[in-house]
Amino acid sequence: MSTVTTSAPMAAAAxxxxxxxxxxxxxxxxxxxxxxxxxxxxxxxxxTVGLLISSVRxxxxxxxxxxWTALTTSQSQGASRLGAASTQAExxxxxxxxxxxxxxxxxxxxxVGITSREPxxxxxxxxxxxxxxxxxxxxxxxxxxxxxxxxxxxSGAPRVYYVASEPPVFTLDNYVTVLTTDGVGQSFVNSxxxxxxxxxxxxxxxxxxxxxxxxxxFPGRGWLVALIVGLMVVPLQMSLIPILRLYNGIAxxxxxxxxxxxxxxxxxxxxxxxxxxxxLRNYMVGLPRExxxxxxxxxxxxxxxxxTMVLPLSFPALASFAIFQFLWVWNDLxxxxxxxxxxxxxxxxxxxxxxxxGTRGNNWELLTAGAFISMIVPLVVFFSLQRYFVxxxxxxxxxxx
Amino acid sequence: xVVQVLNAILAVLIALAAALAYFWGTNWLLDKFLKSDNAAxxxxxxxxxxxxxxxxxxxxxxxFLTIYLVYPVFETVRLSLFNSNGSRxxxxxxxxxxxxxxxxxxxxxxxxxxxxxxxxxxxxxxxxIAVLADRVWWGNIAKSLIFMPMAISFVGASIIWRFVYAYRxxxxxxxxxxxxxxxxxxxxxxxxxxxxxxxxxxxxxxLIWIQTGFAMVILSAALRGIPEETVEAARxxxxxxxxxxxxxxxxxxxxxxxxxxxxxxxxxxKVFDIVFAMTGGQFQTEVLANLMYxxxxxxxxxxRGSTIAxxxxxxxxxxxxxxxxxxxxxxxxx
Numbered sequence: 001m002s003t004v005t006t007s008a009p010m011a012a013a014a015x016x017x018x019x020x021x022x023x024x025x026x027x028x029x030x031x032x033x034x035x036x037x038x039x040x041x042x043x044x045x046x047x048t049v050g051l052l053i054s055s056v057r058x059x060x061x062x063x064x065x066x067x068w069t070a071l072t073t074s075q076s077q078g079a080s081r082l083g084a085a086s087t088q089a090e091x092x093x094x095x096x097x098x099x100x101x102x103x104x105x106x107x108x109x110x111x112v113g114i115t116s117r118e119p120x121x122x123x124x125x126x127x128x129x130x131x132x133x134x135x136x137x138x139x140x141x142x143x144x145x146x147x148x149x150x151x152x153x154x155s156g157a158p159r160v161y162y163v164a165s166e167p168p169v170f171t172l173d174n175y176v177t178v179l180t181t182d183g184v185g186q187s188f189v190n191s192x193x194x195x196x197x198x199x200x201x202x203x204x205x206x207x208x209x210x211x212x213x214x215x216x217x218f219p220g221r222g223w224l225v226a227l228i229v230g231l232m233v234v235p236l237q238m239s240l241i242p243i244l245r246l247y248n249g250i251a252x253x254x255x256x257x258x259x260x261x262x263x264x265x266x267x268x269x270x271x272x273x274x275x276x277x278x279x280l281r282n283y284m285v286g287l288p289r290e291x292x293x294x295x296x297x298x299x300x301x302x303x304x305x306x307x308t309m310v311l312p313l314s315f316p317a318l319a320s321f322a323i324f325q326f327l328w329v330w331n332d333l334x335x336x337x338x339x340x341x342x343x344x345x346x347x348x349x350x351x352x353x354x355x356x357x358g359t360r361g362n363n364w365e366l367l368t369a370g371a372f373i374s375m376i377v378p379l380v381v382f383f384s385l386q387r388y389f390v391x392x393x394x395x396x397x398x399x400x401x
Numbered sequence: 402x403v404v405q406v407l408n409a410i411l412a413v414l415i416a417l418a419a420a421l422a423y424f425w426g427t428n429w430l431l432d433k434f435l436k437s438d439n440a441a442x443x444x445x446x447x448x449x450x451x452x453x454x455x456x457x458x459x460x461x462x463x464x465f466l467t468i469y470l471v472y473p474v475f476e477t478v479r480l481s482l483f484n485s486n487g488s489r490x491x492x493x494x495x496x497x498x499x500x501x502x503x504x505x506x507x508x509x510x511x512x513x514x515x516x517x518x519x520x521x522x523x524x525x526x527x528x529x530i531a532v533l534a535d536r537v538w539w540g541n542i543a544k545s546l547i548f549m550p551m552a553i554s555f556v557g558a559s560i561i562w563r564f565v566y567a568y569r570x571x572x573x574x575x576x577x578x579x580x581x582x583x584x585x586x587x588x589x590x591x592x593x594x595x596x597x598x599x600x601x602x603x604x605x606x607x608l609i610w611i612q613t614g615f616a617m618v619i620l621s622a623a624l625r626g627i628p629e630e631t632v633e634a635a636r637x638x639x640x641x642x643x644x645x646x647x648x649x650x651x652x653x654x655x656x657x658x659x660x661x662x663x664x665x666x667x668x669x670x671k672v673f674d675i676v677f678a679m680t681g682g683q684f685q686t687e688v689l690a691n692l693m694y695x696x697x698x699x700x701x702x703x704x705r706g707s708t709i710a711x712x713x714x715x716x717x718x719x720x721x722x723x724x725x726x727x728x729x730x731x732x733x734x735x
Binding site: 029030033034036037040041044045046047048050051054062063064065066067068189190192193194196197200201204205206208209211212213216218221222224225226227228229230231232233234235236237238239240241242243245246261262265266267269270271273274277301302303306327330331332333334338349350353354357364367368370371374375378379381382383386389390 | 406533
């Protein structure tokens with residue numbers, strides 16, 4: 001304590017001695033720190049923002065312009081047919097065909113043409129001599145008037161080509177399409193079906209084991225803890241082939257399917273256990289010894305102590321594990337791919353996205369929407385329960401997978 | 402669809418009820434049958450109960466671990482010595498095959514590069530961001546945003562980055578950010594994903610993007626744990642910020658740096674989803690985990706698949722032993 005009290009005036013003296021220099025340095029340091037961090041955050045979030053924006057853009061606009069131009073108007077080219085000769089009307093000695101070349105009201109005409117080689121050969125309002133006879137004038141909103149002193153006699157309506165500017169269009173259609181016709185909705189339900197049991201079931205099993213390892217003494221306890229620490233980093237790949245053979249061996253005599261939800265639940269439960277036991281044991285060891293001992297004195301059994309005291313007190317650790325396990329299972333691809341299979345009705349979200357990459361690789365409006373749907377649940381969990389997640393993280397990411 | 406979720410919830414309830422019934426039932430049985438009214442025998446029975454009870458608590462967990470993790474380790478090693486369907490013993494020939502196989506060696510080299518680059522850059526970025534974020538008032542917001550990729554799936558992240566790397570012919574408008582930047586400088590657009598050997602690096606970027614958040618959070622906590630006096634003392638001695646960072650702060654967080662590094666190393670060793678989603682191992686980006694999947698599923702060769710899994714396990718083994726020894730040391734001091 002004495003060192004602190006003596007050093008404080010010294011520090012004050014040191015700063016007052018070279019105050020201008022110190023402050024100048026401090027301020028420049030601050031600015032650099034702010035700018036550097038801002039740059040890093042921008043780089044880190046940029047790809048995700050691109051995904052999000054692209055998922056709500058109009059498919060046609062997305063295909064021709066980068067997402068960073070989403071708020072600017074884009075140019076589009078198109079063609080449409082003028083009215084047929086039969087639609088002409090006579091107005092004071094002139095024969096007129098009129099109408100609108102746009103079906104979409106949002107467009108604004110920039111240039112117009114009558115051959116596909118020169119889709120923008122004429123400016124808006126120019127008088128165009130038509131090869132079928134007469135003169136064509138197109139105004140900015142797409143309305144046209146084709147007039148001729150003699151009656152029109154041509155078969156088949158002629159085409160006009162146009163260059164138009166289009167204001168940004170945002171839509172949720174991509175989400176509707178990807179959820180229904182591409183099966184992402186079904187996969188969302190499948191992911192839930194996998195994740196809920198695979199998160200909740202290991203907790204109770206792990207909690208009992210963790211209590212035994214933390215508060216009961218028996219020969220071999222140290223070895224078991226070491227085993228669990230070791231098992232946390234065993235690559236999942238080691239388990240895949242034997243377990244798949246095991247499932248096949250069990251399913252074959254009964255004529256059942258080796259791949260199914262039960263198999264995935266059990267596999268995820270087992271793969272989550274080392275982390276769960278480790279995390280919960282570390283937490284339970286830290287619970288106050290006096291409470292346990294006084295409860296033992298009062299004649300409470302281990303079972304009673306566990307259910308009435310340890311379990312409620314361990315809530316933060318249970319929550320950490322639950323969040324970690326849920327995100328892990330939700331985001332898992334490998335285990336689901338192998339133990340649930342790639343049948344269309346049983347695909348989880350990650351597997352569905354892989355399929356979408358294969359079949360819809362260039363339909364970015366659908367890929368981005370699908371990816372965002374798969375991210376919504378983790379993001380909500382993450383931003384609402386970040387504190388618990390961080391706690392589970394250090395031990396957690398050592399987990400296999 | 403709703404029925405499916407209800408079934409899942411029903412499964413949870415059944416499983417939890419079964420687990421509770423087991424724990425409650427076995428404890429009840431233990432108390433009922435290993436009990437004695439005789440005082441001398443009672444002490445003996447108490448002792449026996451104390452010896453049995455931990456194993457009742459541990460049994461379900463140990464059963465799961467044995468079936469799903471311990472037994473498979475031995476079984477995979479055994480299968481790696483057998484032919485493709487496990488019917489004929491072939492000795493080490495799967496291992497000889499592996500080291501003679503071009504694709505396997507390619508994966509080994511790639512895994513090695515991933516190991517060199519990803520943990521180093523993730524940790525470095527994480528440390529820099531942790532230090533910077535401690536100095537600005539919006540540091541927590543910045544940390545949340547950089548940490549966010551940790552929450553999403555590797556497949557989701559792969560789609561995000563596929564979009565960044567998207568490529569179209571030189572005469573078309575580029576909708577991928579990277580190619581838009583490149584063409585903005587007047588250079589021709591590149592198909593990043595097929596660009597050997599740099600494409601592996603572009604895949605690594607995805608994992609670095611994800612893991613930096615992890616490194617940052619853990620290192621940030623470690624930096625906060627550094628005693629203020631040590632930094633203050635150095636400042637009084639005239640050390641500048643850079644000197645303080647390298648000579649005072651870094652040495653004090655070396656243990657945490659090691660943990661972060663090894664943790665990311667394990668993640669990197671087992672990287673599967675990213676390669677699977679981005680290239681499927683094509684264009685010389687193959688890694689061990691993906692190669693193992695291919696041999697196991699596409700070719701149905703369990704012998705070679707197991708061999709690759711064993712080699713992956715051997716790569717993780719040093720870290721595993723180190724972890725176990727650390728845990729044991731902590732156990733000793735407790």
